[in-house]
Amino acid sequence: MxxxxxxxxxxxxKVEVPSWGFGRSGTRFHAFHIPGEARNIYEKIDDAAFVNxxxxxxxAVAIHIPWxxxxxxxxLKDYAEEKGTKxxxxxxxxxxxxxxxxxxxxxxxxxxxxxxxxxxFECIEIMRQTDSKILSMWIPDGSNYPGxxxxxxxxxxxxxxxxxxxxxxDEDMTMLLEYKFFEPAFYSTLLCDWGxxxxxxxxxxxxxxxxxxxxxxxxxxxxxYIVSILSYKGKLGGFHFNSRKYADDDLxxxxxxxxxxxxxxxxxxxxxxxxxxxxxxxxxxDQSHNVKPKIPAVxxxxxxxxxxxxKSLLVDYDQLKQAQEKHDVIVAEEILKxxxxxxxxxxxxxVRKEKGLPExxxxxxxxxxxxxxxxxxxxxx
Numbered sequence: 001m002x003x004x005x006x007x008x009x010x011x012x013x014k015v016e017v018p019s020w021g022f023g024r025s026g027t028r029f030h031a032f033h034i035p036g037e038a039r040n041i042y043e044k045i046d047d048a049a050f051v052n053x054x055x056x057x058x059x060a061v062a063i064h065i066p067w068x069x070x071x072x073x074x075x076l077k078d079y080a081e082e083k084g085t086k087x088x089x090x091x092x093x094x095x096x097x098x099x100x101x102x103x104x105x106x107x108x109x110x111x112x113x114x115x116x117x118x119x120x121f122e123c124i125e126i127m128r129q130t131d132s133k134i135l136s137m138w139i140p141d142g143s144n145y146p147g148x149x150x151x152x153x154x155x156x157x158x159x160x161x162x163x164x165x166x167x168x169x170d171e172d173m174t175m176l177l178e179y180k181f182f183e184p185a186f187y188s189t190l191l192c193d194w195g196x197x198x199x200x201x202x203x204x205x206x207x208x209x210x211x212x213x214x215x216x217x218x219x220x221x222x223x224x225y226i227v228s229i230l231s232y233k234g235k236l237g238g239f240h241f242n243s244r245k246y247a248d249d250d251l252x253x254x255x256x257x258x259x260x261x262x263x264x265x266x267x268x269x270x271x272x273x274x275x276x277x278x279x280x281x282x283x284x285x286d287q288s289h290n291v292k293p294k295i296p297a298v299x300x301x302x303x304x305x306x307x308x309x310x311k312s313l314l315v316d317y318d319q320l321k322q323a324q325e326k327h328d329v330i331v332a333e334e335i336l337k338x339x340x341x342x343x344x345x346x347x348x349x350x351v352r353k354e355k356g357l358p359e360x361x362x363x364x365x366x367x368x369x370x371x372x373x374x375x376x377x378x379x380x381x
Contacts, residue, residue: 003347006313009275010351013309014059015241016088016284017051019044019068021298025250025288036374037294041068042079043378047295049083050370054361057302060088062136062284065123067093073129080130089134089176089238089282092123094141095184103141105161106154106190113161120165127173134282135169136211136238138178142185142192151188158190159200166204175208176238176282177201180216183248193217194226201235209237213286214261215244224263231271239268240286241305250288252297254304261304262340265312274309295374299365306348314339 022038024031038044045061052058061080070076080086094104094116102108104116123135141158143149166175177197182189191197194210201208210230217223230236241261243251254261268274272281285305289297316335323332349359358364365371 007351010310012275014057016060016062017048017058017298018062018285020064021287022047022294026290045080045083049085051298052085054358054364055302060086062089064091073126077130087130087132089136090123090127090132091136092120094139105139106141106158117161117164121168124168133173135175139191140184142189143187145187155190166207169207174237176211178211178213181218198235209235211238213240214242215248224267227264227267238282240284242287253301261308262311265308266315269312295371296365299361310344310347311339314342
């Protein structure tokens with residue numbers, strides 16, 4: 001791929017940012033106040049719009065319900081568009097309601113199960129009012145002790161709930177099933193891995209696909225393999241970008257294992273044009289900046305994604321395929337390493353300069369008047 005084509009693709013590469021990435025977040029131990037964090041969905045959209053203004057890399061703002069509940073979602077949609085962005089994926093919350101102590105969509109109590117279904121229907125209506133097309137479902141239902149649940153019974157209840165929800169989706173909507181191997185359930189999780197999610201997505205039909213979150217796997221999992229197979233089978237519908245050292249740490253993208261991230265992009269490029277506005281995959285940041293200032297942390301993640309995407313475009317895929325066919329293991333690995341070890345920051349600076357953007361957005365945001373005003377004006381109880 002020639003340089004001009006690479007620059008064009010980098011220029012058009014965009015990712016959704018999470019509303020919760022700009023607000024207060026923490027661990028199960030404590031959520032510390034970070035100066036400048038957004039206090040409501042409108043401030044979160046303001047911050048996302050500012051990030052987009054200096055990076056041109058934000059496709060939309062993913063929202064979390066009930067965290068981002070408002071009275072008028074049409075007004076929220078209009079506000080986002082006035083700011084130069086839009087509402088992206090809608091994420092129902094199944095892990096904080098007191099009624100969900102023993103599960104939500106799989107709860108053996110019919111009334112609680114119905115509540116979770118109706119909560120999801122509410123999210124679908126929010127999608128209609130905000131023109132969102134993605135219902136992003138992380139379902140933490142499971143158990144903490146042997147004997148607590150009957151696995152088959154709970155799975156049947158979950159599948160039945162999901163069938164009801166799928167029927168409620170409009171024709172142009174997609175449900176994404178996000179798996180996670182543990183936490184908050186520590187003994188068993190119903191939607192625990194990509195195989196379970198793939199199986200369910202096949203049962204539920206074409207409107208349902210699988211979402212991969214980088215932090216939702218056991219240590220040592222080959223995530224790029226999962227990316228390849230789900231893409232090949234037409235069932236990879238979404239990606240949550242973050243980094244982890246141990247579990248679901250939700251750290252800044254590329255901060256821990258940037259080579260793994262590169263290999264994931266190599267596989268994504270085989271199946272998707274990630275620079276296309278109408279790409280058939282939802283790319284979203286999903287991270288909690290527990291010790292970093294919110295806006296610079298989002299910019300840092302976007303910058304790392306752009307760097308990694310640029311490196312993945314340097315791979316000679318034809319030569320790689322030839323080396324693989326010849327079983328030339330060393331050449332195949334070196335093709336990847338050669339692209340990964342290239343310094344692409346000058347290319348990114350050229351792209352930004354041509355678009356009239358700050359050449360170093362991370363430095364710019366830390367010195368910007370907007371960020372300083374956010375730090376000074378937002379007060380907390």
